[in-house]
Amino acid sequence: MGNNTFTLRNDQTGESWSFPVVSGTQGPPAIDIRSLFAKTGHLTLDPGFTSTASCRSAITFIDGERGVLRYRGYDIRELAERAGFLEVAFALLYGDLPDLGQKREFEKNIIYHTLVHEQIHTFFRGFRRDAHPMAVMCGVVGALSAFYHDSLDIWDPRQREISAHRLIAKIPTLAAMSLKYMRGQPFIYPRNDLGYAENFLHMCFATPAEPYRPSAALVRAMDKILILHADHEQNASTSTVRLAGSSHANPFACIASGIASLWGPAHGGANQAVLEMLEQIGHKDNIPRFLEKAKAKDDPFRLMGFGHRVYKNYDPRAAVLKSSCDAVLDELGVDDPMLELARELERIALEDDYFISRQLFPNVDFYSGIILRAMGFPVEMFTVLFAVARTVGWISQWKEMIEEPDHRIGRPRQVYTGSGYRSVLPLARR
Numbered sequence: 001m002g003n004n005t006f007t008l009r010n011d012q013t014g015e016s017w018s019f020p021v022v023s024g025t026q027g028p029p030a031i032d033i034r035s036l037f038a039k040t041g042h043l044t045l046d047p048g049f050t051s052t053a054s055c056r057s058a059i060t061f062i063d064g065e066r067g068v069l070r071y072r073g074y075d076i077r078e079l080a081e082r083a084g085f086l087e088v089a090f091a092l093l094y095g096d097l098p099d100l101g102q103k104r105e106f107e108k109n110i111i112y113h114t115l116v117h118e119q120i121h122t123f124f125r126g127f128r129r130d131a132h133p134m135a136v137m138c139g140v141v142g143a144l145s146a147f148y149h150d151s152l153d154i155w156d157p158r159q160r161e162i163s164a165h166r167l168i169a170k171i172p173t174l175a176a177m178s179l180k181y182m183r184g185q186p187f188i189y190p191r192n193d194l195g196y197a198e199n200f201l202h203m204c205f206a207t208p209a210e211p212y213r214p215s216a217a218l219v220r221a222m223d224k225i226l227i228l229h230a231d232h233e234q235n236a237s238t239s240t241v242r243l244a245g246s247s248h249a250n251p252f253a254c255i256a257s258g259i260a261s262l263w264g265p266a267h268g269g270a271n272q273a274v275l276e277m278l279e280q281i282g283h284k285d286n287i288p289r290f291l292e293k294a295k296a297k298d299d300p301f302r303l304m305g306f307g308h309r310v311y312k313n314y315d316p317r318a319a320v321l322k323s324s325c326d327a328v329l330d331e332l333g334v335d336d337p338m339l340e341l342a343r344e345l346e347r348i349a350l351e352d353d354y355f356i357s358r359q360l361f362p363n364v365d366f367y368s369g370i371i372l373r374a375m376g377f378p379v380e381m382f383t384v385l386f387a388v389a390r391t392v393g394w395i396s397q398w399k400e401m402i403e404e405p406d407h408r409i410g411r412p413r414q415v416y417t418g419s420g421y422r423s424v425l426p427l428a429r430r
Contacts, residue, residue: 003322003418004020004021004157005018005020005021006018006019006020006021006031007019008039008040008051008164015040017036017039017040019031019032019033019035019036020032022056024056026061026063027061027063030053035328037413043413043415045415046234049141049239052076053234053252054234054239054242054410055234055242055401055404055407056404057233057234057397057400058072058095058400059071059092059231059233059393059396059397060231060232060233060309060393061073061233062233064233064308064310064311064312064313065312065313067091067311067312067313067314067315067316068111068316069232069316069317071088071091071092071230071231072091072092072095072096072097072099074091075316075319076227076228076316076317076320077316077319079091079227080224080227080320081226081320082360083097083227084195084196084197084223084227085196085197085223085226085227085230085389086103086106086107086110086195086196087103088227088230088392089106089110089230089374089392090102090103090106090167092230092231092392092393092396093164093392093395093396094400104106106257107196109165109168109169110168110169110196111190111192111199112169112170112192113166113169113170114154114170114172114173114190114192114199115170115173115179115189115190116147116170116173117147117148118172120140120143120147120177121138121149121177121187121425122355123140123143124136124140124177124178124181124187127181129140129181129184130182130183131182132380133175133178133179133181133182133380133381133384134259134262134263134380134383134384134387136178137174137175137178137259137384137387138193138256138259138260138263139256140174140177140178141171141174141252141256141259142171142252142253142256143252144166144167144252145250145252145253148163148166148252150162151163151166151192152250152251154248154250154251154402160228160251160399160402161313163250163251163252163395164251164395164396164399167251167252167255167391168391168392168395171255171387171388172190172196172199172200172203172388173190173203175200175201175204175381175384175385175387175388176188176203176204177203178381178384179204179377179378179381180203180204181385182378182380185207186207186208187203188201188202188203188204188206188207188208190202191201191290191377194373194386195219195223196223196226197219197222197223197226198214198219198222199221200222200388201214201218201219201222201375202214204377205376215331217327217328217331218328218331218332218375219326220324220327221324221325221327221371221375222375224320224321224324225321225324225368225371225372225389226388226389227386228317228320228321228364228368228389229364229368229386229389230389230390230392230393231319231390231392231393231396231397232310232390233392235267236264236266237258237259237261237262237268237390237394238258238268238390238393238394238397239261240257240258240260240261240408241254241255241257241258241261241394241398242397242398242401243257244257244258245398245401245402246401246407246408246409246410247409248408248409251395251398254398255391255393255394255395255398258294258387258390258394259387260393262383262386262387262390263383268383268387269382269383270304270305270363270365270385271305271365271366271369271372271386272369272379272380272382272383273304273305273365273395274304274342274365274366274369274370275338275369275373275379275382276303276379277302277303277304278338278341278342278365279346280301280340281341281345283337283341284340284341284345287344287345287348288348290303290351291303291348291349291354295354302319302343303349303355304365304366305362305363305365305366305369306355306360306362306363306366307358307360307361307363308363312359313359313361314359314361315361315362315363315364317364318361318362318363318364318366318367321364321367321368321371322362324367324371325367325370325371328371328374329343329370329374330376332348332374334374336373336374338373338420339370339373339374342366342370346362346366349362350362368382369382372379372385379413
């Protein structure tokens with residue numbers, strides 16, 4: 001590889017071809033292979049796209065080897081400690097953290113979009129009460145395009161911005177409505193005098209019968225959960241949003257596609273899997289036996305919430321959330337055997353050479369599941385809360401893609417492995 005080209009050689013024919021090398025501000029360089037098929041007649045095969053950059057992006061940077069996560073260059077730890085979720089949302093959308101005036105204006109724009117059209121209440125009642133809230137979210141978010149026709153022109157910058165604001169504002173309202181509908185409780189309207197995280201908790205847990213005011217520790221923990229899950233580069237759901245958006249689908253449909261992708265247990269369901277694992281372990285006395293099962297190669301049991309596909313070091317989000325987890329549990333004084341089991345599992349695993357040597361540290365899903373359970377969220381809502389946080393990342397990635405001058409509709413290729421030509425025989429001869 002030279003400074004700006006990569007040469008590919010065919011050993012059979014002696015032919016060689018050069019391709020430009022594209023370097024970002026950080027991270028590994030990329031070989032631009034857009035002309036590969038035209039030049040060589042060959043495709044690349046990369047299942048899961050683990051070695052393929054699908055786009056240029058200035059939004060999120062991850063260095064899994066060093067445990068680094070940055071939004072727009074800002075370290076995730078600093079953001080979680082020094083900024084609120086809507087400040088982070090502004091940075092993801094516009095590139096920089098807001099000044100005081102921008103912060104106030106942005107918060108006002110979001111707050112005054114939190115109400116949803118009243119007919120959406122009727123739309124909810126078309127679902128069964130026992131429907132999974134992610135199924136409800138897929139349907140209701142996609143249906144927003146039927147209610148907000150005035151912001152569907154994706155080529156109008158102002159309409160793109162209004163759609164972005166609406167989605168960031170309304171997804172928490174719809175998520176809370178999904179929880180209330182599942183529980184058979186009346187919907188709680190948003191309040192303009194509350195902050196983003198506090199308003200969400202209010203809509204989830206308030207009732208008309210008595211006032212509800214979450215503690216500062218709970219509000220801050222929820223705000224951190226939202227910040228830590230706001231974006232994570234080109235993961236499955238973000239890539240889905242970009243692929244849907246490349247066809248020029250409206251933003252509401254694109255975010256609904258991201259929610260559908262996130263619903264997969266291999267993606268957004270990891271924190272739910274942590275709680276299910278804890279229930280399987282059952283009691284802290286059983287931890288040593290299950291740790292041995294996790295070490296056994298021929299045993300299907302896996303220690304959920306430890307290690308990460310991207311991070312080969314400590315998940316930087318987990319370090320932030322652990323302190324919030326401890327604060328929330330101490331604040332609530334929850335007497336829950338599963339929470340005590342989780343704490344004991346964390347302690348023992350972090351002292352075990354097997355997990356230490358393999359860098360299988362607790363990840364963000366381990367702590368978020370514990371916090372959400374302590375707050376009173378049922379496990380069915382865990383992925384919904386992930387969607388609430390990730391919406392700002394999805395819409396920022398969608399906006400960046402639409403504003404890219406040379407973006408094209410996504411159209412992956414394939415290596416065909418089926419039958420060659422076969423003649424269609426008449427039905428009597430088949």
